[in-house]
Amino acid sequence: MSKIANAFKDDTAFIAFLTAGDPTIDKTVEFILAMEEAGCDLVEIGIPFSDPMAEGVVIQDANVRALKHNTTTDDVFDIVRRVREKSDIPLVFLTYINPVFFYGYEKFFKRCAELGVDGIITPDVPFEEKGEIRDIARENGVDVISLIAPTSKQRIQMIANDATGFIYVVSSLGVTGMRSEIKTDLNAILSDIREVTDLPLAVGFGINTPEQASQIGKIADGVIVGSAIVKIIEKYGEDATEHISEYVSSMKKAANE
Amino acid sequence: MSRGRYGQYGGQYISETLMNELIYLEEQFNHYMNDPEFIEELNTLLKEYAGRPSLLYYAKRMTEDLGGAKIYLKREDLNHTGAHKINNVLGQVLLAKKMGKTRVIAETGAGQHGVATATAAALLDMECEVYMGEVDTKRQALNVYRMELLGAKVHPVKSGTKTLKDAVNDAFRDWIARVHDTNYVIGSTMGPHPYPQMVRDFQAVISKEARQQILDKEGKLPNAVIACIGGGSNAMGAFYNFIDDEEVKLIGCEAGGKGIDTPYNAAALTMGKVGIFHGMKSIFNQGDYGQIAPVYSVSAGLDYPGVGPEHAYLRDTGRAEYVPVTDEEAVNAFEYLSRMEGIIPAIESAHAVAYAMKLAPTMNNDDVIIICLSGRGDKDVRSIAEYRGVDLDE
Numbered sequence: 001m002s003k004i005a006n007a008f009k010d011d012t013a014f015i016a017f018l019t020a021g022d023p024t025i026d027k028t029v030e031f032i033l034a035m036e037e038a039g040c041d042l043v044e045i046g047i048p049f050s051d052p053m054a055e056g057v058v059i060q061d062a063n064v065r066a067l068k069h070n071t072t073t074d075d076v077f078d079i080v081r082r083v084r085e086k087s088d089i090p091l092v093f094l095t096y097i098n099p100v101f102f103y104g105y106e107k108f109f110k111r112c113a114e115l116g117v118d119g120i121i122t123p124d125v126p127f128e129e130k131g132e133i134r135d136i137a138r139e140n141g142v143d144v145i146s147l148i149a150p151t152s153k154q155r156i157q158m159i160a161n162d163a164t165g166f167i168y169v170v171s172s173l174g175v176t177g178m179r180s181e182i183k184t185d186l187n188a189i190l191s192d193i194r195e196v197t198d199l200p201l202a203v204g205f206g207i208n209t210p211e212q213a214s215q216i217g218k219i220a221d222g223v224i225v226g227s228a229i230v231k232i233i234e235k236y237g238e239d240a241t242e243h244i245s246e247y248v249s250s251m252k253k254a255a256n257e
Numbered sequence: 258m259s260r261g262r263y264g265q266y267g268g269q270y271i272s273e274t275l276m277n278e279l280i281y282l283e284e285q286f287n288h289y290m291n292d293p294e295f296i297e298e299l300n301t302l303l304k305e306y307a308g309r310p311s312l313l314y315y316a317k318r319m320t321e322d323l324g325g326a327k328i329y330l331k332r333e334d335l336n337h338t339g340a341h342k343i344n345n346v347l348g349q350v351l352l353a354k355k356m357g358k359t360r361v362i363a364e365t366g367a368g369q370h371g372v373a374t375a376t377a378a379a380l381l382d383m384e385c386e387v388y389m390g391e392v393d394t395k396r397q398a399l400n401v402y403r404m405e406l407l408g409a410k411v412h413p414v415k416s417g418t419k420t421l422k423d424a425v426n427d428a429f430r431d432w433i434a435r436v437h438d439t440n441y442v443i444g445s446t447m448g449p450h451p452y453p454q455m456v457r458d459f460q461a462v463i464s465k466e467a468r469q470q471i472l473d474k475e476g477k478l479p480n481a482v483i484a485c486i487g488g489g490s491n492a493m494g495a496f497y498n499f500i501d502d503e504e505v506k507l508i509g510c511e512a513g514g515k516g517i518d519t520p521y522n523a524a525a526l527t528m529g530k531v532g533i534f535h536g537m538k539s540i541f542n543q544g545d546y547g548q549i550a551p552v553y554s555v556s557a558g559l560d561y562p563g564v565g566p567e568h569a570y571l572r573d574t575g576r577a578e579y580v581p582v583t584d585e586e587a588v589n590a591f592e593y594l595s596r597m598e599g600i601i602p603a604i605e606s607a608h609a610v611a612y613a614m615k616l617a618p619t620m621n622n623d624d625v626i627i628i629c630l631s632g633r634g635d636k637d638v639r640s641i642a643e644y645r646g647v648d649l650d651e
Contacts, residue, residue, distance in 0.1 A: 050548040051417060051534065053426050054272050054433070060416055073546050097270060097533045102547025124270045124533070128260070132533075149274035151436060159273070173274060174434030 003090040003118045004143055004165040007041040008200035012217040014039060014252040015202055017094060017226030019046040019062035020079055021071025023237045029082045031233070031244055036089045038245040039252035044121065044226070047076050047095035054123040056177025058227040061234065073103050080115045092119035092145060092165070097132065105133055109140040119143035119165045127159050134162075148193060149173075150184045160197040166222065167193060171205040177227050179206030182216075190219055210254030217255035225251060261450020264573060266566035269449040271429075271536045278436045283451040285356050290458065295355065302347045306380065307337045309344075309462065313470035313627070319597045326480065326620035328613060330600070330630045331467045333491065340603065340632030341463060341491045342373035342444060348459035350377035353440035360384040360439045364428040366393055366421035366487065367558035367605065368400025369632055370444030375409035385409040388427045390420035393557045400636055418551045421487075421561045425535055445488025446565030449536030453565050460494025467627055468498050475625055481506040481616065484629035485608040486579065487523070487559035489568045491631035496577060506578065508616075509568060510608040512554030513581030523552035525564045526572055526579040532563075539566040555584035555644060558605040558632075586611040588644055591634060603632030604641065 007013045016035050020028050032043050048066035052059060080091060093112070100108050100122070112120070120142055125132060130144065137144045143165030148156055150173060160167060169189060171182050190201055203216045204224030216223050232247060233240045260283070261267045269279060289295040303309040312332040320328045333341035346363075353361050361383050365371030371387040378385035387404055391413040394401050404411050417423040425448075432441040446453045446460070464482070471479055482499055484492035486509035499505040514522030522528065525540050532541040534549055542550040542562040552562045571577035587604060590611035595601045602610055606629070613628050620626070634641075642649050 051422065051426055053429050053535075056430075057416075064416075067548065098541075098543070098549070099547040101533050102530075102543065123272055124536075126269065126271060126273050126276045128276070129268055129270050147273045149272070151274050151277050153277060155273075155277065170274060173436065175430045 002141065002143055002165060003088065004042065004092070007090045008166065008221050012220070012255040013041040013200070013202060013222035014248065014255050015042045015044060015222050015224040016040045016229055016248060017044040017046060017224065018229055018233065019048055019059060019066050020076040021048055021066035021069065022062040022230070022233055023065060025071065025075050025079055027238055028079050030241055032083050033087060034241050034245045035248045036087055038248040040089070040248050042090040042092065044092050044094045045076060045079065047073060047093055047099055049096045049099055052096060054175055056175040056227060058230050058234065059176050062230045073099055077111055077115055080117055084116045090118045091116070092121055093117055094121045097122045097125050100133070105136045109136050109142055112142045113140035117142060119145050121145040121147070121168060123147065127155065127162065130162065148189070150189060156192055157196045160193055160199070163197065163199055166200040166202050167197065168224065169193065169201050169203045169220065171203050171207065176205055178208040178231070182206050182212065186216070187219055210250055213251045213254040214257045217257070223251070223255045261454060263567045263570035266537065266539050266569045267450055267453060268538050269536060270533050270538065271449045272433055274433050275436060279449055279451070286352060286451055286455050289352055289355055299348055299351055302351065303344065303462065307343045307347060308335060310466045311335050313467055313474065315474070316598050319594070322597060323614060323617040325617040325622065326624035326626045328617055329471065329625065329627045331463060331495065331627055333463060333629060333631050334600070334602065334606070334633035338369070338373045338376050339635065340369040340373065341460060341494060342370045343376065344462055344494065345444065345456050345459040345490060346370070346373040346377045346442060349440070349442045349455065350374065350381050350383060353442070354381050354383065356440065358383070358438055358440045360435070361442045362386050362388065362428050362431050362439055363442045363444060364421065364424035365389045365444065366424070366560055367556065368393070368397040368404070368636065369558060371409070371411070372400055372403050372407070374442050375404040375407035378409065379407045386431070387411050388414050388424040388431070390414050390418070390424050392419040393421065396557050396640055397636060421557070422549065445490040446493040446567060447488040447535060447537060447563065453537065453567055456490050457493045457497060457567060460490050461497040463491065463494035463629060464496060464498035467495065471625065471627060477625070478502050478505050479625040479627045480620065481508055482627045482629070483508045483510065483609045483613050485510045485559060485605045485631060486564065486568065487512065487561045487605065489565035491629050493565060493567060495629035500576060507571070507576065508612065509577060509579040510582045510612045511579055512556055512559035512608065513583040514553045514555070516583055517581050521553040522581065523554045523560050523562065524581040525562060526568065527581045529563065534563060537566050540564055540569045555587065555640070556604040556608065558603070559608065580612055582608040582611045588641060590614055591637070591641055600630070601634035602630055603634045604637040606631045
């Protein structure tokens with residue numbers, strides 16, 4: 001059982017995303033440890049990229065901030081190393097495929113294994129292109145997290161059969177970002193997926209309020225929040241730690257109400 | 258390996274949300290390309306509306322002045338809207354209409370593809386929104402207004418380098434939110450499958466005509482076909498029907514900007530590395546750790562940090578050759594063709610003219626070169642004046 005399963009074993013998991021190096025490497029380490037303390041079950045660490053096509057404005061801006069002071073893939077690995085000195089929290093990378101391709105798949109996944117990265121989410125690698133990293137990730141014990149979207153329909157079974165770790169269920173059409181209302185019939189999608197897999201299902205895209213967390217928490221195994229946390233980092237910068245903790249603990253609580 | 262491959266290049270590296278739509282688009286494209294009624298409708302539009310076939314013009318004064326190979330210009334600049342872009346756009350917007358879509362979106366660099374899309378959308382009664390880098394909206398302000406006149410909404414893109422690649426990012430972001438009613442009309446032989454193939458097939462009319470025209474005029478195939486290349490649509494269209502004619506040299510002219518020994522260029526095939534971006538595996542200008550590099554060219558239409566996957570493949574197999582042409586060489590060619598033939602070329606196309614000016618004198622008098630004159634240069638007059646330090650507002 002990979003560490004990812006631990007995130008889902010007790011109650012509804014709260015999964016937090018942040019962009020590595022925003023505002024600094026040191027602060028990213030501090031934020032991750034503080035989020036764990038506040039009840040976060042799994043952290044998605046975003047490797048900054050020049051052209052994050054699947055992101056809305058909030059996370060795009062975080063990428064710009066992180067790249068302004070040249071946060072590199074090696075810096076991101078260093079964040080993992082430092083977190084691992086103090087914590088066993090499941091960690092997954094969220095990254096576009098080009099930085100991984102450029103680093104070299106072999107070297108990248110070996111480094112993940114050495115440092116204890118449990119999974120990888122690549123929003124620009126659909127099922128058809130998963131062959132890029134499927135074998136090398138498996139050899140190194142890294143789960144490739146599959147995404148299922150409201151438009152996936154007949155693709156669900158094929159994707160779910162090949163999935164490991166957990167399944168990232170995209171709540172809505174569009175890019176990442178806070179939404180006041182999620183209109184997709186998530187119940188129907190989740191039950192379609194449950195028919196073909198026993199993996200935990202975590203829902204992300206648009207979730208930002210405790211009300212939404214509680215709503216999603218009732219039907220999914222995990223709630224993923226990105227832009228709302230990045231927004232707090234944008235607002236408070238180096239002083240964001242306690243604001244993030246407070247938010248994470250309220251969301252974790254709401255997800256289990 | 259997935260569909261839409263050119264050797265190792267191509268593929269479909271895109272969000273899961275768009276996958277079913279891409280599969281549907283491919284099915285519909287294959288269906289309609291085999292539907293005689295659709296082909297007839299498209300050909301009628303190309304003929305009656307866009308003004309095809311475009312002329313193959315013998316550039317006599319240029320030929321005599323350079324003193325080598327005979328030079329022919331494939332006059333895509335004479336198409337309605339002034340560039341080759343209309344060939345692809347009529348195909349894609351007509352297809353979108355058949356698919357029941359009510360809205361099209363597009364990215365644009367120089368504005369030519371945006372103008373062409375807005376034109377086709379007006380003609381076929383579709384809603385149209387165009388994404389254009391903020392830098393380009395300033396370089397090509399006239400085209401912004403043209404698109405608005407045609408009823409399109411233009412979104413200046415303020416993220417990243419504020420040029421073509423960022424416009425592509427935002428167009429994809431729009432599409433992913435509105436796949437149900439919208440088709441993304443990509444302007445070049447790039448993006449996820451089926452786009453590189455679809456755009457090539459709609460642009461292949463250039464070489465289909467040119468091949469027959471040169472046989473009619475010269476009784477033989479050309480020794481070389483030269484085209485400028487950003488993403489690669491006019492080059493792919495100009496090369497395609499000559500690929501099997503191995504004696505015909507195919508030469509793509511990339512934006513060498515201020516020189517390939519400076520960071521200010523957009524010569525992906527000369528300077529780039531293999532990468533995965535904008536839905537495709539291809540060659541991209543990238544920095545350390547695979548960050549997509551900011552690129553530069555005097556020409557907004559060539560200012561793109563990558564190239565379509567089929568060009569990467571043609572380079573690797575040695576079937577086509579790709580050369581960088583600097584801003585200075587292109588601007589010289591822009592002025593040269595204007596004075597020599599009374600034809601003001603698009604600054605993009607001037608890159609191809611510039612290389613022909615170097616190549617022709619090294620060839621024999623009975624050799625033949627075809628230059629794809631992909632667009633007209635009216636849109637560039639202001640920026641070339643600026644480049645030469647002429648203030649038009651004084």
